[in-house]
Amino acid sequence: MEDIVDDTPFWSVLKLTFSDQSTDSEFVFTCRQRRFIVRLAVENLAASPQLREKYLFLLDVAEHVELDGYTVDDLYDWVAEPMLPIFRQLSPRNHIGSTLDDFLFPETQVYEVLADGDKMVAIQQQEAEDIPKVFGVSFPEHTEFTPWPVFAPSEIRTSNEQIGAGPSHAPRKVFLNDGTAAYLKLIPPGDDSILLHEIETYRQIHAARLDKGLRISRLIGLVGSRETQDVALHGQDVTVTIYGLLLTYIDCGHKTLLCAVKPETPEHLRAQWATQFGHALAQLHAAGLVWGDAKPDNVLVDRHGDAWIIDFGGEYTEGWVERGVAGTREGDVQALGRITEFIRTAKEPTSI
Numbered sequence: 001m002e003d004i005v006d007d008t009p010f011w012s013v014l015k016l017t018f019s020d021q022s023t024d025s026e027f028v029f030t031c032r033q034r035r036f037i038v039r040l041a042v043e044n045l046a047a048s049p050q051l052r053e054k055y056l057f058l059l060d061v062a063e064h065v066e067l068d069g070y071t072v073d074d075l076y077d078w079v080a081e082p083m084l085p086i087f088r089q090l091s092p093r094n095h096i097g098s099t100l101d102d103f104l105f106p107e108t109q110v111y112e113v114l115a116d117g118d119k120m121v122a123i124q125q126q127e128a129e130d131i132p133k134v135f136g137v138s139f140p141e142h143t144e145f146t147p148w149p150v151f152a153p154s155e156i157r158t159s160n161e162q163i164g165a166g167p168s169h170a171p172r173k174v175f176l177n178d179g180t181a182a183y184l185k186l187i188p189p190g191d192d193s194i195l196l197h198e199i200e201t202y203r204q205i206h207a208a209r210l211d212k213g214l215r216i217s218r219l220i221g222l223v224g225s226r227e228t229q230d231v232a233l234h235g236q237d238v239t240v241t242i243y244g245l246l247l248t249y250i251d252c253g254h255k256t257l258l259c260a261v262k263p264e265t266p267e268h269l270r271a272q273w274a275t276q277f278g279h280a281l282a283q284l285h286a287a288g289l290v291w292g293d294a295k296p297d298n299v300l301v302d303r304h305g306d307a308w309i310i311d312f313g314g315e316y317t318e319g320w321v322e323r324g325v326a327g328t329r330e331g332d333v334q335a336l337g338r339i340t341e342f343i344r345t346a347k348e349p350t351s352i
């Protein structure tokens, strides 16, 4: 049998927007460092009751995360179908010398998907405006981010290095001009309060002058830019948009405690992780700080097998911290007991 060579380059969906008020949806695809906004509406599929039905079903799947064995990935695959010939024609781009500018503000095309008989076709649109923001939240001009520097996206070099299983388009390991590696935590629009909470906690960590060897992630800087917009009546409005946090790079290949703990994990490693993360948490508490969203997903295990506390975005996760004590030291202590038990048994609390 002849081998069928799949010449489709790797693509992914960075963002999906839809509402329960209408059947319109918008996908932000990325492929070979280009961005494609793809729009769909049930009216565009009127020519084919079959496609119409499939679209409405897959939108329902996306709303419920999983339905009848289908997931949002099935929706992505289905919508990508008419885009694949376009993706296949893209020439590869060299990543050498790429910066976050190339990732955040890439060449972008807009398409609309329609039914042509029982076939879906993607039609390119002229509009280049109204491009949805995939990352970044805006703050008033004088918002303080001290003591951290705000780097322009063009100052941050990206690498092609893939972290963990499965390819990803979003750069995670990036470099500052002086060669320092950092983990880029990209901020989706709308996460203003989580971002401010996270920055405030890193500010407290900075002020507490904790032992440098303590295994917790630290903030190195922010990625952002100033934007000037014309506003009716009062002239111009200047905002600062923050796209991401630059954190200490923990070389863990996306391995969290949640995936590291297995029934066969040797006893000495379990003991080491429990001691290390318990110690880091005790140091945070001694300095009057709260971790917040305490759970094994927010503990990383690096390539040397050492455990690090990350994610100071606040919030909390049911099962590890009870709502009434969320965001307090008591909540952290409750999670400490549950995480320690999880490390011992490899079983998550039953309420999850």
Ligand SMILES: Nc1ncnc2c1ncn2[C@@H]1O[C@H](COP(=O)(O)OP(=O)(O)O)[C@@H](O)[C@H]1O
Binding pocket: 183, 185, 217, 247, 248, 249, 250, 251, 252, 253, 254, 255, 256, 297, 298, 300, 310, 311, 312, 313
């Ligand atoms: N400092 C870091 N170094 C390396 N990887 C990190 C770092 N911070 C986060 N990550 C990776 O990103 C994932 C999500 O980070 P997290 O801060 O928990 O984000 P969220 O607030 O979305 O939960 C982690 O599971 C880990 O794989």
Ligand SMILES: [Mg+2]
Binding pocket: 297, 298, 311
């Ligand atoms: Mg997290």
